[in-house]
Amino acid sequence: MTTYSKIIGTGSYLPPKRVNNHEIAAQLAAKDIETSDEWIVSRSGIQARHFVEDGVYTSDLAVEASKHALQAAGMQANDIDLIIVATSTPDHFGGFPSTACIVQQKLGITTGGAAFDVQAVCSGFVYAVSVADAFIKAGAYKNVLVIGAEVFSRILNFEDRTTCVLFGDGAGAIVMTASEEPGILATKLHADGRHSNILCVPGKVANGAIEGSAFLYMDGPxxxxxxxxxxxKVANEALQIAGIQASEIDWLVPHQANLRIMQSTAKKLGLPLEKMVVTVDQHGNTSAASIPLALDTAVRDGRIKPGQNVMMEGVGGGFTWGAVLARM
Incomplete structure (x- = not known):
């Protein structure tokens, strides 16, 4: 009998503090940096984003999203035997202990299952889903909690209007389980380190101090x-692996970074914009959290239904990109 992996529960969480474009423009104006709601929307489609309060960390957002996903899946935390957290903003500088281990502890999981982080920036969630899919198909794990969670507000330079207006904080999670029915139909991942300098946090840690800038840098164009x-290209690669046509995609759930990029991808795939899930306008770019946040939004409002084909794809620093084609 062939074993497949299937998504059986979704969840998400946004910190309560919502900052609209007018508020962030006023914050920048106090530093004599000119921007406006119109400027931000015209370049990105973003109208608002959420920021954490002091003392709130990536694991806190991840735990809340995970609780919602577990509830949707009808599972208890101790049913999970693997946790994968995709994040570029781990709780601990240096990345250890992993945020996944902290999530495991905060969820009260005591069964000793594995937990680790994946770092592929905005592609992190599709990378993590691909890893979980492979583990489940190999029979190594049965129930996997996959999380994308970020607190990008802590690495933003609020004197750089080209980046600080784009990003937000949040978390999304899914529960994947072993299934006799096909769920994840195809995955495809890529990376090209030659472009590592166009989206990065260039600072490095040495002798207990940061060398260089600890703020996000992006060459937008x-x-x-x-x-x-x-x-x-990567979406078409996933379709080819699955043996289906783009016309059979019910929903496109792209990384929520820039509305113009998202619309361009949908058009190139021949998909009507009505088939694309958009949350970037209200959440901003939440990096690894953006796809699971958008997925959960569309599942909970009834757009995405069981049996439908969903294409998830992302691109991020590294440079990384990838796609996951799933039957819900």
Whole structure:
């Protein structure tokens, strides 16, 4: 009997503090940096984003999203035998202990299952789903909690309007389980380290101090150009692996970074924009959290239904990109 992996529960969480474009423009104006709601929306489609309060960490957001996903799956925390957290903003500088281990502890899981983080920036969630899919198909694990969670507000330079207006904080989670029915139909991952400098946090830790900048840096035009060129290709690669046509995609759930990139990808795939899930306008770019946040939103409002084909794809620093085609 062939074993497949299937998504059986979704969940998400946004910190309560919502910051609209007018508020962030006023914050920048106090530093003599000019921007506006119109400028932000015209370039990104973003109208608002959520920021954590002091003392709230990536694991806290991840735990809340996980609780919702577990409830949707009808599972208890101790049913989970593997946790994978995709994040670029782990609780601990240096990345250990992993945020996944902290989530395991906060969820009260005592069964000794594995837990680890995946770092592929905005592609992190599709990378993590691909890893979970492989583990389940190999018979290594049965019930996997996959989380994308970020607190990007802590690495933003609020004197750089080209980046600080784009990103937000949040978390999304799914429960994947072994199934006799096909769920994850195809995955495809890529990376090209030659472009590592166009989206990064260039600072390094040495002798207990940070060398260089600890703020996010992005070459916006270069990222835009590369993203547009690779997202259609990787989606078509996943379709070819699954043996289905783009017309059979019921929903496109892309990384929520920039509305123009998302619309371009949908058009290249021949999909009407009505088939694309959009949350970037209200959440901003939440990096690894953006796809599971959007997925959960569309599942809970009834758009995404059981049996439908969902294409999830992302592109991020590294440079990384990938796609997951799932039957819900």
């Amino acid at each position: 270069a990222v835009f150009k590369l993203a547009v060129s690779v997202l259609e």
